[in-house]
Amino acid sequence: MPFEHVTVLLHEAIALLDIKPEGTYVDATLGGGGHTGEILKQLTTGTLYSFDQDDTAIQYNAEQYADEIAAGKLVIIHKNFRTLTSALADYGVTAVDGIVYDLGVSSVQFDDGQRGFSYKYDAELDMRMDQRQALTAKTIVNEWPFNELMRVLSRYGEDRFPKQIARKIEQHRENAPINTTFELVDIIKEAIPAPARRKGGHPAKRSFQAFRIAVNDELGALEDSLTQALELLATDGKISVITFQSLEDRLVKQMFREKSSAPELPAGLPVLPGQFEADYELLTRKPISPSTEEMAINHRAESAKLRGIRRK
Numbered sequence: 180m181p182f183e184h185v186t187v188l189l190h191e192a193i194a195l196l197d198i199k200p201e202g203t204y205v206d207a208t209l210g211g212g213g214h215t216g217e218i219l220k221q222l223t224t225g226t227l228y229s230f231d232q233d234d235t236a237i238q239y240n241a242e243q244y245a246d247e248i249a250a251g252k253l254v255i256i257h258k259n260f261r262t263l264t265s266a267l268a269d270y271g272v273t274a275v276d277g278i279v280y281d282l283g284v285s286s287v288q289f290d291d292g293q294r295g296f297s298y299k300y301d302a303e304l305d306m307r308m309d310q311r312q313a314l315t316a317k318t319i320v321n322e323w324p325f326n327e328l329m330r331v332l333s334r335y336g337e338d339r340f341p342k343q344i345a346r347k348i349e350q351h352r353e354n355a356p357i358n359t360t361f362e363l364v365d366i367i368k369e370a371i372p373a374p375a376r377r378k379g380g381h382p383a384k385r386s387f388q389a390f391r392i393a394v395n396d397e398l399g400a401l402e403d404s405l406t407q408a409l410e411l412l413a414t415d416g417k418i419s420v421i422t423f424q425s426l427e428d429r430l431v432k433q434m435f436r437e438k439s440s441a442p443e444l445p446a447g448l449p450v451l452p453g454q455f456e457a458d459y460e461l462l463t464r465k466p467i468s469p470s471t472e473e474m475a476i477n478h479r480a481e482s483a484k485l486r487g488i489r490r491k
């Protein structure tokens with residue numbers, strides 16, 4: 180099956196890394212291998228370590244980049260990127276020159292009717308990026324208590340009706356388990372007041388996003404991984420991150436801002452030059468968005484934002 184994922188901000192994200200041909204790089208989100216391919220083109224004696232937790236992405240790229248893998252130029256790692264430091268240490272890597280993140284799910288995951296990510300296809304409620312993981316959307320929807328459901332819906336979906344949706348889920352699952360995406364869509368539609376149902380896109384969009392983030396602990400994994408990535412950077416090393424929704428973007432923005440701000444000066448003490456400077460600098464004061472041309476040909480690009488940071 181062809182892996183039909185159109186890479187967003189391909190050149191911009193890699194340009195921010197300013198690749199050294201002999202350097203050590205990480206693609207934290209291999210997917211269809213778009214960013215990986217771009218980095219590989221620029222490496223001579225350097226090495227790229229590419230992570231994905233999804234078996235489909237791993238299999239596809241193992242074939243696509245068989246020559247680079249055989250030559251030792253590319254190492255594919257089938258792990259969650261929250262294990263960044265330990266997974267790289269397994270290969271003797273303790274410092275890197277650049278890391279790229281292109282977050283979320285790929286079009287292949289989203290459009291695979293069997294994976295349960297989309298409200299457009301009827302499937303078992305799954306939503307796992309990592310097929311080896313135990314927790315699925317079905318467990319969350321059927322077993323998590325009302326308060327947890329409400330927290331997930333309001334925090335990760337910024338849903339307008341978290342209480343109503345959580346209540347409706349609770350009522351339905353008392354009678355019979357909620358097994359499929361379409362059953363969940365119907366319950367969400369039932370819970371949302373009629374006038375609101377017609378506004379702001381598909382009524383289940385926000386709730387599906389919320390459950391997907393919870394199943395994959397996307398924000399937790401990102402925070403853990405970025406904390407490690409910042410420490411792994413060598414001097415002049417860079418990170419570029421593409422986000423697709425406001426919660427992720429806020430997290431990246433805050434972490435980068437904190438790292439690139441000078442520590443507070445102790446009152447009254449003499450300060451030596453350079454003593455109280457931040458160790459990192461922002462490469463993007465404002466996030467970079469895709470061009471109107473890119474947005475016109477790829478609707479996934481519409482919400483994308485790219486941020487970068489450099490270790491001094």
Ligand SMILES: C[S@@+](CC[C@H](N)C(=O)[O-])C[C@H]1O[C@@H](n2cnc3c(N)ncnc32)[C@H](O)[C@@H]1O
Pocket residue numbers: 184185186187207208209210211212213214215230231232233236258259260261281282283284285286308400401
């Ligand atoms: C948007 S796609 C990346 C597309 C890729 N940059 C390209 O050009 O084809 C995101 C990929 O990252 C993977 N992914 C997301 N979160 C992950 C995590 N915490 N650990 C490992 N892989 C993750 C997903 O499985 C998916 O394949």
